[in-house]
């Protein structure tokens with residue numbers, strides 16, 4: 001038996017599902033046999049979670065966390081050598097990308113000037129407005145130390161000049 005954390009797309013209810021194998025799960029999902037015990041919808045996917053594949057204790061978890069939490073400066077980033085990402089992962093990343101786009105719609109791209117622009121705004125040398133750009137983890141750590149809001153975005157952002 002294998003247990004998966006499942007989530008219904010309609011209401012985002014989380015629940016556990018037990019299957020004979022992951023193939024069994026795929027079969028049931030493909031045939032629309034899975035439904036949410038809370039709302040009955042059949043739009044079920046595996047919930048995003050760190051895969052529990054015999055990870056060793058001292059390795060980085062495979063989940064993104066805000067750089068502000070990474071006090072050690074240039075901490076290792078989660079990577080995977082699996083070239084084929086599952087459909088549900090792509091779907092989640094797609095949603096994340098849309099959410100991030102919305103978040104940045106009114107924000108100004110400042111490229112690698114993020115740290116200095118954020119300081120200017122924080123100390124009143126520039127008008128207050130949302131900005132986004134690139135910063136090293138050390139820069140982000142310094143900003144956070146000074147009490148300046150800096151949050152790592154979950155996805156990379158294409159600089160406007162590289163968009164066509």
Ligand SMILES: [Zn+2]
Nearest residue numbers: 008013036039
């Ligand atoms: Zn539900």
